[in-house]
Amino acid sequence: MNWIKNRILSFVQKAKDKFKKDRPSKADQEKSLWLNCPSCNQMQLKEDLKNNFNVCKCMHHFDLDPETRFKNLLFDDGNFELIDCPSWSSPDPLNMEINGKKFIDKYKNYQNKTGQQSALLIAHGKIGGLKTVAVGYNFAFGGAAFSQRENEHFLAAAQFAIENDIELFLSVYQSGGMSVYGNIHSLKSMSVCQMVHTMLKKKNIVNVGVLGSKITGGTFVNVFANDFLFSESPKNTDQLFSGKRVSASVRSSDNTEMPSDFGEGYFLQKHGMIDGCFSSRFEMKKKIVDLTNVLLKKPEAQVKKESNVKVDKSLQSVS
Numbered sequence: 001m002n003w004i005k006n007r008i009l010s011f012v013q014k015a016k017d018k019f020k021k022d023r024p025s026k027a028d029q030e031k032s033l034w035l036n037c038p039s040c041n042q043m044q045l046k047e048d049l050k051n052n053f054n055v056c057k058c059m060h061h062f063d064l065d066p067e068t069r070f071k072n073l074l075f076d077d078g079n080f081e082l083i084d085c086p087s088w089s090s091p092d093p094l095n096m097e098i099n100g101k102k103f104i105d106k107y108k109n110y111q112n113k114t115g116q117q118s119a120l121l122i123a124h125g126k127i128g129g130l131k132t133v134a135v136g137y138n139f140a141f142g143g144a145a146f147s148q149r150e151n152e153h154f155l156a157a158a159q160f161a162i163e164n165d166i167e168l169f170l171s172v173y174q175s176g177g178m179s180v181y182g183n184i185h186s187l188k189s190m191s192v193c194q195m196v197h198t199m200l201k202k203k204n205i206v207n208v209g210v211l212g213s214k215i216t217g218g219t220f221v222n223v224f225a226n227d228f229l230f231s232e233s234p235k236n237t238d239q240l241f242s243g244k245r246v247s248a249s250v251r252s253s254d255n256t257e258m259p260s261d262f263g264e265g266y267f268l269q270k271h272g273m274i275d276g277c278f279s280s281r282f283e284m285k286k287k288i289v290d291l292t293n294v295l296l297k298k299p300e301a302q303v304k305k306e307s308n309v310k311v312d313k314s315l316q317s318v319s
């Protein structure tokens, strides 16, 4: 019955080829002026989305690069200074090759595309008057996979915070996890991150983590080292360890179904994995500044002088 099998396989291959041909390529999608929103299923003009910091009218949050976020939504008057990645740190200590192509060349392409030194953009400056170090994970930089180089960049940020009396250490996460090309050199950063956050706490630096969409794997483990953890939006998806398809496959082995909102912001809040969800990325700054001022027990007069944010005294008395 081999001929039946061959006929079926040939039919499947033809269908696959046709489907592939009819779908716009990645390059076509990048050139297009329009983007389909996966939440409301409506076509949106990319220019309109850009003007609204990649938030759709239905409040679906698309990825936002760290530089745009830092300039427009976080640092006071868009003023900040970058913290450099140590030049000696390598993203590719094992000299990996994939299908004859060197991984280091791929990494250099990510650098050229984003203008960043590593998958992290790290800056210091004032947010709501608070002396802050902010760490932004750029998903466009190879899925913001965490290699030895990102680990060293992160350590440089923590060292700066500890040596410069920083009040707030803020991380905004969008990452696919640890880089497989770095092997154990990437994985070791998981324990390093845990230790670093403990050192920040000992210095009374408030450290807050914010989850964007798509934060999985080892980086998702790291986020739990923060004092406080929020989702950027209740509807943000793929905030989980092993990815939705892998988790669904595990559940299917015992014939149980995945909850439809598994890995979404509100799901994580409901199950006590995070402290809460912002309604959108637009309210993130005010809420974090409020919280940090309360935790640092800043007098209202001082806060007024430094920013426009009001301190809730009743919260301060119970903290």
Ligand SMILES: [Zn+2]
Pocket (backbone or CB within 6 Å): 037, 038, 039, 040, 041, 042, 056, 057, 058, 059, 060
């Ligand atoms: Zn939408």
